[in-house]
Amino acid sequence: MAGVTDAFKNKNGKAFIPFITSGYPSLDITEQLVYAMADAGADLIELGIPFSDPTAEGPVIQEANTKALEGGVTTDKIFEMVKRIRKNCDIPMVFMTYANVVFHYGTEKFVKISKEIGMQGLILPDVPFEEKEEFSTYTRKYGIDLISLIAPTSHDRIRTIAKDADGFVYCVSSLGVTGTRSKITTDIGAMVKLVKEAKDIPCAVGFGISNPQTAADMAKKSDGAIVGSAIIKIITKYGNDCVPKVREFVKEMADAVHSA
Template sequence: MSMSRLREAFGSGKAFIPFITCGDPDLETTENIVCAMAEAGADIIELGIPFSDPTAEGPVIQAANVRALAGGVTTDKIFAMARRLRAKISVPLVFMTYANVVYSYGTERFVKAAASAGVDGLILPDVPFEEKEEFSAPCRSGGLELVSLIAPTSNDRAAMIARAAEGFVYCVSSLGVTGVRGEITTDVGAMVRLVKREKDIPCAVGFGISTPEQARAMAAAADGAIVGSAIVKLCARYGKEAAPHVARYVREMKAAVMEAVG
């Protein structure tokens, strides 16, 4: 049963979790990049299923969504790619997408297809905690872990979110949308302590991390670092040739989080 695979990914020190938008520039390239990231030391890989209105995303990932959709990527094609990846790599895979994508596919059908493709978890940044059950119940019965997000503004709700969390908790380091930031001022350590007080569950920090220094600092305050926009930028820049560039970046970032002492 893959239920504990996400938690296990944090077992050997600090985890590095890269994100990629599926189908940018095409699915064959995405597949190559994911394999390269796994080889470079990624502990969990987030696969973004593109959506026409990705509200949590900044301009970098929004543009990647537009390119991927223009290229004809579909949820079914992404499931097929995940199945091929699962035959080649053992790193846990998590889909990150929007409620609408899951809902329009059919929530139970989506969960079943994702789990049978070997995907371990699901992140839905636009689903508030109060509406989570609509997705978490099918995920529980289908064998997919629904990863919860905690933002700096979660405050009183953070304890509630933490108690119900599965897999790992995605701590959002900054307010606003995804994107590279010069500095991260949120007290991530306080967010992590709040979660751990409620439940013994790994916490990974995302939104705004792009440099090894930031990754090291965030991983010191948490159990791991999540990076999206900086990787998506490399995909935009190098296109079909992006895999070695992304692999080099992942290797560097993984080394940085491993240096972090929490």
């Protein structure tokens, strides 16, 4: 099965990475969305495991988290969904959630099951570099990638973070929480350069990307674009009828990234 870095090995070496919240609006729709996004050209999919206090998220994804939890989504139900997905689809996938979710489940148990069901990575936006070892001990033991995040303010630390990074480096485009923005002013090229000086590892940009033009711009300066809030907005608007609309949007975004 393909791994995280394989997502960046397509014809132009650029990956389009969509994010969705598992269980929003239902786990059945989440499963259908994975197939639709893979079919539309996504290279890697981030599956969010909902949490009651998602500190890195803006209002759009926060609301999706709340609705998914209210609908009775649990980590075990998400694991079962991934098992079903893996019978039909081998697109690289990573979980994005928060330290408390993993702690509560049992860190080693969570990572071991994630590997067994076919997940390739884990993103924990609330875990600083200095505290990652309590998770990376297990991700490395079981062979899944713990994805590191770098922010515009972490210049002095970027090389340190990059040297120890696995899979790809998640470049946070702007300070604050996730959400769509009219434009991104951070010098992404400088961030990517610092990473590449430390380690030959792909860099994908997230936070604030909402249209094909911005996605292409970010992909020109890095190795890929990550989009979450713009997709969740479509899901919110169309509910159970969202799958074809998300497929259409993902195809536009993936085409833009792959032609960057």
